[in-house]
Amino acid sequence: MDYRLSILFVFSLFLVASSFGSADESIGDDLFIRQVVDEDRLLNADHHFSLFKRRFGKSYATQEEHDYRFAVFKANLGRAKRLQKLDPSAIHGVTQFSDMTPAEFRRNHLGLKRLRLPADANKAPILPTNDLPSDFDWRDHGAVTSVKNQGSCGSCWSFSTTGALEGANFLATGKLVSLSEQQLVDCDHECDPDEPGSCDSGCNGGLMNSAFEYSLKAGGLMREEDYPYTGTDRGTCKFDKTKIAASVANFSVVSLDEDQIAANLVKNGPLAVAINAVFMQTYVGGVSCPYICSKRLDHGVLLVGYGSAGYAPIRMKEKPYWIIKNSWGEHWGENGYYKICQGRNICGVDSMVSTVAAVHTTSQ
Numbered sequence: 001m002d003y004r005l006s007i008l009f010v011f012s013l014f015l016v017a018s019s020f021g022s023a024d025e026s027i028g029d030d031l032f033i034r035q036v037v038d039e040d041r042l043l044n045a046d047h048h049f050s051l052f053k054r055r056f057g058k059s060y061a062t063q064e065e066h067d068y069r070f071a072v073f074k075a076n077l078g079r080a081k082r083l084q085k086l087d088p089s090a091i092h093g094v095t096q097f098s099d100m101t102p103a104e105f106r107r108n109h110l111g112l113k114r115l116r117l118p119a120d121a122n123k124a125p126i127l128p129t130n131d132l133p134s135d136f137d138w139r140d141h142g143a144v145t146s147v148k149n150q151g152s153c154g155s156c157w158s159f160s161t162t163g164a165l166e167g168a169n170f171l172a173t174g175k176l177v178s179l180s181e182q183q184l185v186d187c188d189h190e191c192d193p194d195e196p197g198s199c200d201s202g203c204n205g206g207l208m209n210s211a212f213e214y215s216l217k218a219g220g221l222m223r224e225e226d227y228p229y230t231g232t233d234r235g236t237c238k239f240d241k242t243k244i245a246a247s248v249a250n251f252s253v254v255s256l257d258e259d260q261i262a263a264n265l266v267k268n269g270p271l272a273v274a275i276n277a278v279f280m281q282t283y284v285g286g287v288s289c290p291y292i293c294s295k296r297l298d299h300g301v302l303l304v305g306y307g308s309a310g311y312a313p314i315r316m317k318e319k320p321y322w323i324i325k326n327s328w329g330e331h332w333g334e335n336g337y338y339k340i341c342q343g344r345n346i347c348g349v350d351s352m353v354s355t356v357a358a359v360h361t362t363s364q
């Protein structure tokens with residue numbers, strides 16, 4: 001079993017244990033975050049590292065490994081402080097990724113194989129935008145499954161794909177069915193028509209549009225429970241055509257225009273989007289709105305809504321934000337979700353947006 005998945009398992013045991021415990025845990029967590037990001041306080045790295053290990057159930061095989069991870073952790077505290085200055089409307093601090101270098105983080109927890117919008121993809125029709133609600137969240141309409149966890153595997157693209165198809169299938173059938181990422185990880189080797197040699201390859205990355213293409217050709221995706229996630233790509237394909245739970249009717253890319261993105265979201269369900277994840281390794285909450293952020297896309301996520309309530313920093317009054325479902329578990333970000341401001345294609349979030357439609361299937 002994968003080393004980090006077993007850590008997650010230990011962590012869930014810890015959560016079960018702590019739910020019987022005191023309220024100190026959550027108070028401690030709040031303090032913890034404030035101390036890390038507070039400029040004026042002495043950074044007590046030793047103490048923070050102990051809390052971090054306890055909170056995320058981390059243990060290291062050797063003293064060398066422990067010392068190395070502590071050094072990385074300290075570097076990440078400094079990094080969180082720098083990112084906090086660049087991104088004042090979000091909270092940056094300690095996350096489950098705080099003992100990983102940025103390179104390890106990119107390698108193990110992202111996995112998007114694409115830098116640009118596909119050139120020859122179907123374009124979504126232009127929709128009217130005059131009657132859009134000011135706030136909208138597909139979670140309120142039952143179209144979003146609970147937050148999943150890709151573990152230590154560059155399979156973000158498969159979670160973005162299933163999330164979009166789960167929503168589309170809900171709109172087509174009225175039923176919310178959790179779909180199998182592992183089917184995509186094991187069976188989808190579809191290649192990007194625009195980029196020779198760039199093919200969906202399990203934990204080594206992939207692309208949502210290629211995964212929609214695979215799903216169209218294969219006939220559909222199975223249920224999560226019929227083809228559960230393992231977090232590795234060493235298994236063989238176990239796709240069973242008789243157990244298809246959702247099928248793709250068509251898919252297309254949405255223009256960069258944010259009103260069009262919102263209109264497609266409201267009409268067609270959650271959208272598969274790509275993003276640059278540099279501000280996500282240290283993200284704890286709030287609306288991320290960095291002054292500068294690369295538009296180099298490296299992570300696939302799911303756009304489920306937008307809003308503006310409760311967000312009025314001096315710099316950007318009532319600026320609306322996107323609500324994004326991530327695949328790093330519920331203990332990352334805001335219960336597994338990320339908020340990022342609209343208006344400037346921040347971190348490339350508007351650059352590669354896909355919408356999918358599902359057909360009604362006869363399976364149970």
Ligand SMILES: *[C@@H]1O[C@H](CO)[C@@H](O)[C@H](O)[C@H]1NC(C)=O
Nearest residue numbers: 124125249250252357358359
């Ligand atoms: C996609 O499929 C849906 C459902 O069958 C259909 O209503 C819609 O018109 C199709 N869209 C495009 C762009 O072909």
